[in-house]
Every structure is written in C-alpha cells, then in structure tokens.
Amino acid sequence: MVDRAHKPSAISASSTGPQPQVDISADDSKVTARLPTGDSVEVLLYGATVISWKSNSGQENLWLSQKAVLDGSKAVRGGIPIVFPVFGPPPQNHATSSLPQHGFARSTRWEYLGKSTSESGALSRGGDDSVKLDFGLSQSQLSPESRKAWPYDFSLVYSVTLGKDGLQTMLNVRNEGKESFEFQMLLHTYFAVKNISNVSTSGLAGTSYIDKVLDATEHSSSSPTLSITGETDRVYKSLKQDTTSILQDDKPRLDVVRDNLTDTVVWNPWKEKAKAMGDFAPDEGYMNMVCVEVGSVDGWQKLEGGETFEGGQLVKSHI
Ligand SMILES: O=P(O)(O)OC[C@H]1O[C@@H](O)[C@H](O)[C@@H](O)[C@@H]1O
Numbered sequence: 001m002v003d004r005a006h007k008p009s010a011i012s013a014s015s016t017g018p019q020p021q022v023d024i025s026a027d028d029s030k031v032t033a034r035l036p037t038g039d040s041v042e043v044l045l046y047g048a049t050v051i052s053w054k055s056n057s058g059q060e061n062l063w064l065s066q067k068a069v070l071d072g073s074k075a076v077r078g079g080i081p082i083v084f085p086v087f088g089p090p091p092q093n094h095a096t097s098s099l100p101q102h103g104f105a106r107s108t109r110w111e112y113l114g115k116s117t118s119e120s121g122a123l124s125r126g127g128d129d130s131v132k133l134d135f136g137l138s139q140s141q142l143s144p145e146s147r148k149a150w151p152y153d154f155s156l157v158y159s160v161t162l163g164k165d166g167l168q169t170m171l172n173v174r175n176e177g178k179e180s181f182e183f184q185m186l187l188h189t190y191f192a193v194k195n196i197s198n199v200s201t202s203g204l205a206g207t208s209y210i211d212k213v214l215d216a217t218e219h220s221s222s223s224p225t226l227s228i229t230g231e232t233d234r235v236y237k238s239l240k241q242d243t244t245s246i247l248q249d250d251k252p253r254l255d256v257v258r259d260n261l262t263d264t265v266v267w268n269p270w271k272e273k274a275k276a277m278g279d280f281a282p283d284e285g286y287m288n289m290v291c292v293e294v295g296s297v298d299g300w301q302k303l304e305g306g307e308t309f310e311g312g313q314l315v316k317s318h319i
Helices: 144-149 270-276 283-288
Strands: 023-026 030-034 040-044 049-054 111-118 130-138 154-163 166-175 181-187 190-192 199-202 208-211 217-220 225-227 232-236 243-248 251-259 263-268 289-303 308-317
Touching: 030 130, 040 130, 040 154, 049 166, 166 181, 166 289, 181 308, 199 289, 243 289, 251 289, 270 283, 283 289, 289 308
Parallel strands: none
Antiparallel strands: 023 030, 030 040, 040 049, 111 130, 130 154, 154 166, 166 308, 181 289, 190 289, 199 225, 199 243, 208 217, 208 232, 232 263, 243 251, 251 308, 263 289
C-alpha cells in the first residue's frame, strides 16, 4: 500500500463547491475518466499505463498497437508505459543489472489510489473541470523476482491529470528505506500521427544526443527540426528548451512540456523492426506513431533515505 501523504499535489485539487460533472469508472483492470467537455483518458492498472487520451473532438492522441497485450502478461505496446528504475538494457555492474530492459514499473500491476477533481487547476482555465487520478506502486507489490533484482524500499505515486487543455503525467519517487538508491525514469509516450512522412519535431536543437541506430555515440545537430525518415532512436541529453513539439504537415499537433526532467528520447522502429515485433500491429503502424519520451536517463538520480523526486510531462493537443 502506497502512502499518498508524501505526494505533493501536481495541481491544486478541491472537493468543495458544486459537484463537478466528471465521469469516472474503475474496475479490476482499468480506470476511465471523462470530462464534461468530452476529453477522456483510460489507464490500465497493469503498469499504470495510459492506453487512451482523447481530445473533446474525439481525436485519439496516443498510438496503441492493435496487438498490444492488455491482460497483464506483457508490457503494453503503445500508450504511455512507465520506465523505472532503469532505461534500456541495464548496464553491467550496477544495482539494476539483473532487471529486464526498461525496468519493472511497466510490467507490474499498480494500485488505484483514487481521484481528486478541480475547477481551478493548471489544466482547467476558465472554470472547467479537471480530474487527477493517482496510482501507487511500492516494493511490497513487486514480484519476488523483481524484489530480488532490485531490493530497495521505494514507493511511486503516478498522477494522471486530465484537463481540457491537456494531459499531465507526473511520477513521484520516494526512498522509503535507509539505504540510498539510484534510478532512471522515463515516460515512453507513443503519440498518434496521421502520416510520419509529414511529421517533424522541434525543440531538440543545440544539444547533443546519443544515436542508438548509428553507433551509440554522441552527435549534435543545429537543425531546428527533426524529420523521421527511417529508423530513429535518439537520446537527447540536457535539453535547454522545455518543450518538444510534434508538427504534422508543418502545423503544431502536440506540445510535450518536460517538468523537472532534462532528457528526451525520440523513437520510431520503422518498417523492418516494426515487423519483427510480435506485438506491433498493423505492420504499417510505424507510419502512424512517434515516441517522444521525456525522462531522466543520462546518468542516475540518487535518493537518500526519506528523499523524493518528481518529474513528468504536460502534453497539449492542438486538435
Ligand atoms: O521494445 P521495448 O522494450 O518496449 O523498447 C522499445 C524502444 O524503447 C526506446 O525508448 C528505446 O530507446 C529503444 O532502443 C527501444 O527499442
């Protein structure tokens, strides 16, 4: 059971005043929330994976594979899987070495901690409602294998806030033990796009990146935009701009604003790799997605006993 008391609220929430018209339903596998404006979000308890975020126009903003496994037997291919406590294949000779790629958070069932609603939060200008859904994961909820592989006393609170102006997802990490630990975190967001041929991203210039497709070494680019024209797997480090924008046909489609995080991964598997993934469908799905993943993955965050760290993103959709 995660203690929610340690969690600083990502937006102000209130339970007084007129009852907000937010529709929330929760069952054994997922939590769904819909605002009076029509915006909606669906969060699977497995991995606390956001699997759908629709704007009031009905437009889906996240890409989810048609073959995504949603029964809790495999990390979800699509939506927003949470990467913790290690990004990518774990390095040798590190406390995370025995963990699987991207850690355990995306493949463990989380607990729904409840909701709070607000009429004046950061995502609800002009008196409209927003809703914050909290999910928790702590050491006692891990499988025996994960607990053995990473034997630290931690708790995570993941807050998913839906407002008419966007979706905010914040991860709060707390060291509940006495021994310090190191971790990386990343929100592996699969964004839906109309056609990757006419997609570019901006806000990533003027900084170095590791190109995992080319040679896993450091590169830099001064170009203000990045077009995705083939397999792309870049880790941008210590970004100066807070916002990475996804443009479709030269028009802003989504803005991804980092909060207390410095790094961003841009990933598209392209044709061959997409086809080789058993849970990636349809084969041409790579044309309709791009991952822009905010995180802290360059080096490690260290928490002493009793310390907390919080980081995440605010995503705004232009349609
Ligand atoms: O197949 P997975 O484990 O979900 O990982 C998908 C991709 O995730 C990205 O974040 C990594 O940069 C890629 O290297 C990786 O291939």
